[in-house]
Amino acid sequence: MKRRLPDPVEAVEVTPDLERRAERAERWRGFRLAVPAYVYLIVLFAVPLVLVGVYSFASRSRTGQPLLHDWNLDSVKRLADSAFLQIAWRSILLALLTTIICLVVAYPFSYYIATRSERTRNVLLVFVMIPFWSNFLVRTYAWKVLLGADGIFTRIGEALGLWGQLLFTMPAVLIGLIYGFLPFMVLPLYASIERLDWSLVEAARDLYATGPKAFRRVTLPLSRPGIIAGSILVFIPSLGAYVTPDILGGAKTTLLGNYIVNQFLAARNWPLGSSISMAIMIVMLLATVLYFRSGGRTL
Amino acid sequence: MTTGRDRSMTTRRLDRILAGHSALVYLFFYLPLAVLVFFSFNDSRFANRWEGFTLDWYRAIPKDQALMNSVKNSLIIALESTAVATVLGTMAALSLERYKKWLGKRTFDALLYLPVIIPDVTMAVMLLIFFTQINQALGLTTIILSHIAFNISFVAIVVRARVSNLDPSLEEAASDLYASRWKSFRKVTLPLILPGVLGGALLALTLSLDDVVITSFVQGPGATPLAVEVFARIKRGVTPIINAVSTLMLVASILLILGSLLIQRRQGSATRGG
CATH class of the missing domain: 1.20.5 (Single alpha-helices involved in coiled-coils or other helix-helix interfaces)
Known part of the structure; x- marks a missing residue:
């Protein structure tokens, strides 16, 4: 019992x-x-x-005071103006270009760091963390020093006969954005490559896949979460960038961020500034939702 | 078809190309900063031609009243907003990670993520309109309130990562041994999540000190912090005193990073699976 x-x-x-x-x-x-x-x-x-x-639906008095009674779609309709569309288009192209260049530069770089021994890896990572955490304003200012009329970068270009003074032009803004946001691409890429199951790559090689083919069919798809996270982390702040174009750009390089700031601090058209901010935010939320839908977990 | 020897040879060549590429990326990261630091010791009013070594620009900083005032503002804003954001963010992180689904938890989770995703400019616009609407005069208070608003989320994200690694049986053991809820929090949970909390606080401090866009929207007369003051001067042109100030800001950032790395090195011993 x-x-x-x-x-x-x-x-x-x-x-x-x-x-x-x-x-x-x-x-x-x-x-x-x-x-x-x-x-x-x-x-x-x-x-x-x-x-x-x-x-966004308010109107504006002649002195620039926003009026909260005469509701209309004027500010929303102005989003279809060709002058605004030109700025929007320019910003989107520049943000895309920044994201693509960052991805192309950061992928092999992150791959290299992720495939080192643990000790080397940690040292190499610290030297990525320093620019990542350093003051963004100071890092942008450094390029103003380099790209000015007297700047070292300008003098190198002139000596080679390749470029002149880039400050206050679009290429200067592009360089500044890449420099500013490259660490945001490196870190998520590194995280996803470092987690990779290398035995899968080896298996592909054992099955006679060539190096490039194994990379394209195994390594690249497996590091997709890092590619998507990094791209969002670079694209979103590039699209709304204000500090970089304001310091390195000129009159012909107005981007969405500067345009919004102008509506509030100079032109005093708050309804227009609001409707543009809303439009940008909706685009970015959609991008983020798409990211989470595609299987990403963390930013 | 490739043999094993071919494979290791191409791997080695690829490795060398990758190493060269990485060296160039590091050069890209550090050369501009090195030039900036170098010219802050330049004995010339023009920022780009070397005329000899001097510390004059550093000596000029304490005499610059506007600059010193902005440093004071920055410290007040950063310390106060970090303190509040760290407490609120840590509580939010614990609530989301340790407690079962309560009413409105998912909405809260989404609301907590939004300030991280939203572009600076949009958040700046939102807060300016809000403060104007409630007739709050712009100044130190509005800057601090705004910084707390974006920092809660960043602290919560960092602390959550730490809490989710925590072994819940440790806290259970404490309450099995008749520790009160508060005591088991203070003696068990808090020490375990402390590296995460400190990491979050350091991130909040850095973000508060660095912010330009949101702050320039919600600042008032006399409340300008360092980053906004420097931004205004940078727009006017390149000057050696700005180089010196930038160098000091860079040194401060690097000290903060090294501090947070040291904290992270100490963690890991009490977490599940390292």
């Missing part, structure tokens, strides 16, 4: 009711912990976000 061991918690009978109550208390504690941040973000993020949406 089997002897039944006494149940140590027999004294307190676990009824479904008690369990439910404990669970409810647990949920309540979780909610309570989030309340301060929740309230803060609703007041200082969600409400302002809705306000920008509202302002």
Whole structure:
């Protein structure tokens, strides 16, 4: 005959009711912990976000004061103006070009770091972290020094007879954006290549795949999450960039970011600035949702 | 068809190409910064021609009243916003990682991610409109409130990564031993997530010190922080004193990075699976 061991918690009978109550208390504690941040973000993020949406349909008095009664679609319609579309198109092209160049430069670089021994890898990574964390403004300013009339980069170009002063031109803005956002591409790429299961690549080689073919069919698809995350992290800030074009660009290089800032700080057309901000934000949210849909997990 | 020897030879050649490429990328990262630092010691009013070594530009910084005032503003803004954002962000991270689905959890999760994804310019516009709408005068207060708004999310993301690695049985063990909830948090959970919390705080500090776009929208007279002050001067032109200030800002960033790396090296011992 089997002897039944006494149940140590027999004294307190676990009824479904008690369990439910404990669970409810647990949920309540979780909610309570989030309340301060929740309230803060609703007041200082969600409400302002809705306000920008509202302002997009507001009109503007002759002094530039936004009027919150005469609702219309004027500002939204101005998004179809050819002058604005030109700026939007220019910004999108520049952001795409920045993203592609960053990807092409960063992929082999991240691949190299990820395939070193652990010790070397850590040292190499620290030297990527330093530009990643350094002050963005200072890093942009460094290029203003290099690209100016007297700058070293300009003097090299002149000596080679290849380029003159680039400051205040589109190429200068492109260089600045690449320099500013390259680390944002390197880190996610590194993370996904470093996690790669190398035995799959070896298996492909053992099955007589050539090096390039194994790379194209195995390594590249497996590092896709890093490619997508890096591209989003470069594309989004490039599209909304303000500091870089403002310092390195000139009058002919107005981008979306500068255009919005001008509507608020100079032209005083808040409704127009609001509707452009909303448009940019919607584009970026769509890009991010697509990213999460395509299987990405973290940014 | 390739033999094993061919394969190792092409691998080695590829490796050398990759090494060369990586060296060039590092050069691209560091050469501009090196030039900037170099010219901050230049004994010339013109930023780009070497005339001899001097520390004059560094000596001029403490005498520059506007600059020193902006440093003070920056420190107040960074410390206050980091303190609040770290507490709120850590609580949010614990709530999301440790507690079962509560009502509105998914909405909160999304709301917490948005400030990270949204472009600076949009967030700047939002906050300016909000403060104008509620008739809040622009100044230090509005800058601090705005910095907290974007920093909560960054702290929460960093702390969440740490909390999700944590072994929940440690906390359970503490409560089995009759530790009160607060005591088990203070004695077990907090020490374990501390590297994450400090990492998040350092990130918040850096982001607050670096921000230009959002701050220039919500700043008022007399409340200009360092980054915005430097930005305004950079737009006016290249000057050696800006080189000196930039060099010091660079040194400060590097010290912050090394600090956060040291903290990260200490972690790992108590986490599940390293």
